[in-house]
Amino acid sequence: MSADAILNPKTEDEVARIVRDACEAGRTLAVSGGGTRSGLGRPVEADTALSLSKLSGVTNYDPSELVMAARAGTPLAEIEAALAANNQMLTFEPMDHRPLLGSEGAPTIGGLFAANVSGPRRLSAGAARDSLLGVRFVNGSGEIVKTGGRVMKNVTGLDLVKLMAGSWGTLGVLTEVIFKVLPRPEATRTVVVRDLNDAEAAEAMASAMAMSVEVSGAAHLPVSVSYKFGDLFDGQAATVLRLEGLDASVAVRSERLVAEMGRRGAVSVLNAQASAKVWRDIRDVMPFAAQRTKPVWRVSVAPSAGHQLVAALRLQTGVDAFYDWQGGLVWLQMEADPEAEMLRKYVKALGGGHATLVRADAATRAALPVFEPQPAPLEALSRRIKQQFDPRGILNPGRMTVAP
Structure with a gap:
């Protein structure tokens, strides 16, 4: 695919026109945001690349309501900067795939939701789709669809918001997303239990989650992995349990968790700076x-x-x-x-x-x-949904399954 085959629309109407023209001509489109996750899924072979990177900008943000709306191509860094200025954050701690895949570019908010990307806080806050409140998108016929507005023929009853999250651009081209955010925690500590084997760590994490200390992250790093965190864990396996919230609350909950985990192995506590580094590295694999x-x-x-x-x-x-x-x-x-x-x-x-x-x-x-x-009945349902949203199969053909 040559560079001049890449289309970069700046408005939703341009996206709709491009998709409508492609549908009428039977041309396939490789849909992407910043391209940082193009190495995920099956390779897409399409006639033209459609990049949403120019469809950018926060369209609505009221910090008091804990809700933000942004065009799909808005860089994630811009979203996070706006939230940080108001001491807020995304709820689901999305992974950055660039280190693992060796990809370049800037992750976008639309690409994040299209892939339903979540990180360690998924355990307590849910997946990306659980934060998504509304979407606007262009279906495979070039029609603009929005939640709470036009209902597509024969798909009444489907939750369009949840359906679009994790569809990898195969059902429609996201143009705008509306999502909830959370206040940034005042304090963070991570309790580390050392030298447990994998089975012992599973029991320790289950015990921690059963306590009323509100663990927001629970991970286990065997020796083969823990040493890659430098001398932080002294070359021993590390079971890490994160606590977040108000400073006084975190201090009390940390004491309780340390006392309980101390029965299982040697215990230490990481401060906020070390915790942030550890959980970022876990998040990004x-x-x-x-x-x-x-x-x-x-x-x-x-x-x-x-x-x-x-x-x-x-x-x-x-x-x-x-x-x-x-x-x-x-x-x-x-x-x-x-x-x-x-x-x-x-x-x-x-x-x-x-x-x-x-x-x-x-x-x-x-x-x-x-x-x-997928099991046969679910696969059949998926194909029917794909037929309704993208009848000519022009959007990211083969990304999730072999194209029909």
Whole structure:
């Protein structure tokens, strides 16, 4: 695809015209924001690239209402700067994929919601889609659709907001998003329990989450991963538990958590600065950022099953891993082959879940089901929805599944 084939509309009406013309001509479009996540999903082969990077700007923000609206191409950095000026933040701590994928550019707010990107705070605050209040988008026929306004034929009853989040630009081109935000916590501390094995860490995290101390992040870094955080954990495995809120409250809750976790191993407490660094690196999967030729999986399972999955895989193949979301999110780095069939077999045997291939070369991503294959009834429903939103299949063809 040549550089002159990239279209950069500046208004929603321009987006609608471009999509409408493409639909009438039967031309496919590769839809993106800042392009930082273009290496995720199956490779898109399209006639023209449609970038939303020029469709930018905050359209409404009332800090007292904890709600912001912005055009889809608005850089995430601009959003976060506006929020920080009012001591507020996004609720779901979105991951920056650039270190892991080696991509460039600037993440956009529309791309974030299109991929439903969430980080460690997903455990307590929900996913990106849970913060999304409204959307405007252009469907595959070039029609402008907004929540609370026009209802598309034969899709009455569908939650358009939730449907667009995580659709990866295959159902419509997001043009504006409205989302809720939260006050930034006054204080942050992270309780560290050292030298637990994976099974012991899973029990410790479950115990911490069951306490009334409001843990906002729970992760476990085995020795193979913890040493990549420098001398912070003294070369030992580290189970990290984050507390946030008012300073006095965090101090009291920290004392309670330290007392409980002290029964399981040596305990220390990280201050706000060290905590921010640790959780940013966990969020962005920094332990696996260096070796970009190795495949990386993002696996969601029951928190009690995460360490069992890793143990089973280690008996069969080379794998490195660490755990977020109380053990329910497992980041896996494979030595060479993604081992998709084996991995998904074990996930199914442990009660089910979702395995997404986050990093691999284009040929591998084209050959494998990158996203978790859907059961037949759900796949049929997805195809019907795709037909309603994008009848000619022109938007990001093949991104999530093989194009029909």
